[in-house]
Amino acid sequence: MKRLVLLIIICVSALIVSAGAQSVVDAARASRARQKANPNAKVIDNDVIPSAIDASSYTSPYASARASDDKKDDSSAKKDAAKDENKTGDKTSTADDDQKNIDSWMKLINDEKKEIRQLERELNVAQREAGVRSAVYYADAGTMLRDSAKYAEDNRKLQAEIETKTQALASAKQKLADLEEQARKAGVPSSRLD
Secondary structure, eight states: OHHHHHHHHHHHHHHHHHHHSOOHHHHHHHHHHHHHHOTTOOOOSTTTSOSSOOTTTOOOTTHHHHHHHHHHTHHHHHHHHHHHHHHHHHHHHHHHHHHHHHHHHHHHHHHHHHHHHHHHHHHHHHHHHHHHHHHHHHHOHHHHHHSHHHHHHHHHHHHHHHHHHHHHHHHHHHHHHHHHHHHHHHTOOHHHHO
């Protein structure tokens, strides 16, 4: 009896404590509401922090040494700047050419993958048709007796078609592998080939 009374007291006290205590969700909501209510809080985003530091506002400890070197090599710096502009123009055109090269390789590879998918579908349909014809033929004893020669001839044609499609699929997969290897050698990233 004492245990039962003790158990009831523990349960009642637990209910009182749980009813009086806030849940974690309620506490988080209240905290969020307090944060939103503070209009003086400073929000840090890209508008507050500049994305690039101006060279004029930034002074490095090596700036004085660099300034004296810059005065000496001012004429050579102008020549280097002209060379860098030419290299940048070359890099842009090279990057465009590289992208065109990659796009042309990817078009060839995607066309080959599309052809492989088509051949796989055709092969799958032909194999299913052969299975259905076989099941229908062996399920009906009358058909076996009446049309065994016709069934054998149709079966040979269907098997020849399946073999032809299997060989075409194998050659298409080999062609795809060769194209991917040539594309890798031409500089197409491996991540684009997968």
